[in-house]
Amino acid sequence: MLYKISELSDLYADACIRDESGELMFLSLYGRDTAIQQLLAAFTLKESCGGLSGFRLTPVNDGDDRSVEQVHVRSPDRLTKFSGRLPRDTLFGNLVHTWIYDAALLKPDRSTKTAWFMLDEPFTPEARPRRLQGIWSLYKTLSPVPLLDRWRDVVIRATHSECVSFLEDSDHPPIGKVTAAKVMLTESFSDDVSRMVQAGMIGLNGEEEAYLEKARSANTMAA
Numbered sequence: 001m002l003y004k005i006s007e008l009s010d011l012y013a014d015a016c017i018r019d020e021s022g023e024l025m026f027l028s029l030y031g032r033d034t035a036i037q038q039l040l041a042a043f044t045l046k047e048s049c050g051g052l053s054g055f056r057l058t059p060v061n062d063g064d065d066r067s068v069e070q071v072h073v074r075s076p077d078r079l080t081k082f083s084g085r086l087p088r089d090t091l092f093g094n095l096v097h098t099w100i101y102d103a104a105l106l107k108p109d110r111s112t113k114t115a116w117f118m119l120d121e122p123f124t125p126e127a128r129p130r131r132l133q134g135i136w137s138l139y140k141t142l143s144p145v146p147l148l149d150r151w152r153d154v155v156i157r158a159t160h161s162e163c164v165s166f167l168e169d170s171d172h173p174p175i176g177k178v179t180a181a182k183v184m185l186t187e188s189f190s191d192d193v194s195r196m197v198q199a200g201m202i203g204l205n206g207e208e209e210a211y212l213e214k215a216r217s218a219n220t221m222a223a
Contacts, residue, residue, distance in 0.1 A: 002030075003057035003069070003175065008042075011035050013057055015176030017105075017118065020165070022072045022172045024054075024079070025180070026118065027100040036083070036098050043076035057175060069175055078102050113142045113185035123168045123179045131179065132156065135164060138183045145190045151202040154211055158196060162186050 005011040010031050017026040029036060045051025054072040073079075083098040108115035115138040121127050136152045147155065156164070167173055167180045174180050186192070193202075202208045 001176065002060045004060055005029075005039070006056040006058050006068070007052055008035060008039055008055075011039060012060070013176070015120075015174070015178045016057060016069070016071060017167065017174050017178060017180045018071055018172040019182070020167070020170050020172065022070060023075070024071050024073050024100070025102045025105060025116070026178075027071075028176070029098045029100060030086075030095055031098075032094065033083075033096045036096055040076075040079075040081065040100070043073050043079070078104070108138060108141050110142060113144075113189070115142055115183045117179075117181040117183060119179040120177070121179065122177045123166065123174075127179065131181070135160075135181060135183060139163075139185070142183065142185050143189065143193075145193055147193070148202075148204075150206075151196075151208055154196065154202050154208045155193065157215075158201070159186075159189065159192060163189070 001014070003013045003016070005013065012030045013027055014030070015026070015028040016024070019025050029039075039052075039055075042050065042052040047053055053074060054070060057069040057071060059067050079100055080103050081098055081100045083096050086095045086097055104114075105116045105118060117131075117134045117138055119127060119130060119134060121130075123131075132152065136149075136156060139152075139155065140147050163183060163185050165182045165184070167182070196202045200207050201211045
């Protein structure tokens with residue numbers, strides 16, 4: 001589905017990610033280069049001077065105003081863009097495909113143990129293995145202690161409620177066929193991993209397999 005940017009003509013988006021407060025993190029945008037440059041310039045101006053502190057995304061061919069999504073742009077200096085031209089022989093003429101994104105999406109912050117995960121497909125059961133692998137990769141990047149790959153299921157299962165926030169569950173879910181999550185390891189993460197080792201949940205000798213099997217058996221009996 002395409003979404004029209006209400007504030008400017010001839011600009012369309014097929015994907016958008018906002019953070020928990022509705023601030024723009026990622027936008028996949030189509031339009032003529034002059035219109036895209038006009039939008040980017042408007043972000044840097046005060047509203048009293050014709051600038052924009054945000055925009056609305058309205059589904060194309062959808063008359064339901066309730067489906068309009070608001071996107072805030074309070075910190076335009078954080079945004080970066082990457083553009084590529086579409087083939088000129090298309091029905092729509094000379095168009096540009098531009099990605100506008102917050103640099104934080106690409107660079108994990110080890111000082112705050114925070115990183116972002118994105119996937120170019122919807123939040124579905126079929127995409128679960130790719131979500132898990134991507135989130136685990138960020139766990140290993142941010143963790144102050146080494147993590148073995150075979151610990152993945154146990155560690156994520158034990159810590160995801162505190163460390164992983166899927167934006168699908170927020171007031172500002174992803175727009176379009178994209179998935180996004182924020183990974184923020186807690187200050188106690190190292191201690192939590194140590195406790196898992198001490199409890200026999202993970203270890204160097206395959207303890208995690210026995211723990212997962214025990215957990216699966218308990219779930220089967222409960223069902």
